[in-house]
Amino acid sequence: MNDSGERHAGGCLCGAVRYEVNGPLRGVVNCHCTMCQKLHGAFGAHTKADKGNITILESRGLRWYASSDRARRGFCGECGSSLFWEPVNQPGTGILAGSLDQPAGLRTIGHIFVGEKCKFTEIAGNAPRFEESSAGALDGDEL
Structure with a gap:
C-alpha cells in the first residue's frame, strides 16, 4: 500500500465497475495506435499507476480482453x-x-504511435510525440 496520501477513484458509466488508486498517477499519454482507435474512436488517453496501488471496489461488470500477447x-x-x-x-x-x-491535476505528457494516428486527429500543444512507443522516454514509463 502506498502512503503518499494521493487517492483517486473512478469507474465505468453504469457503476458496475468501481476502482480506487492509492498513490500517484502518471501524466496522460495519448496512444494513437490502431487498437486504441478501434476501442476509443480515435486515441486512448491513458494515465498509469502501480498495479499494487489499484483496488477494484466493484467488479460485477469487469471483463478482460487479451488484446495481444503483451497486454x-x-x-x-x-x-x-x-x-x-x-x-x-x-x-x-x-x-x-x-x-x-x-x-484533477493530470495533464498530457506525450503522444505515442503517432505514425498510426487517424488522419482526422489533430495533435495540439508541445508534448513530445513518438512515431511508435516512447520506449521509456516519458516520466512514469517505468511503471
Missing part, C-alpha cells in the same frame, strides 16, 4: 466503458483518464 484490456461488460490497459510484464496498469471521477 489485456479491462472494460465494463454491462455498459462497454473502457477502463484499463494492463501489460503482462510491467508493474503498472494503464487507466483510461476519462474513467476517473475527478482527474
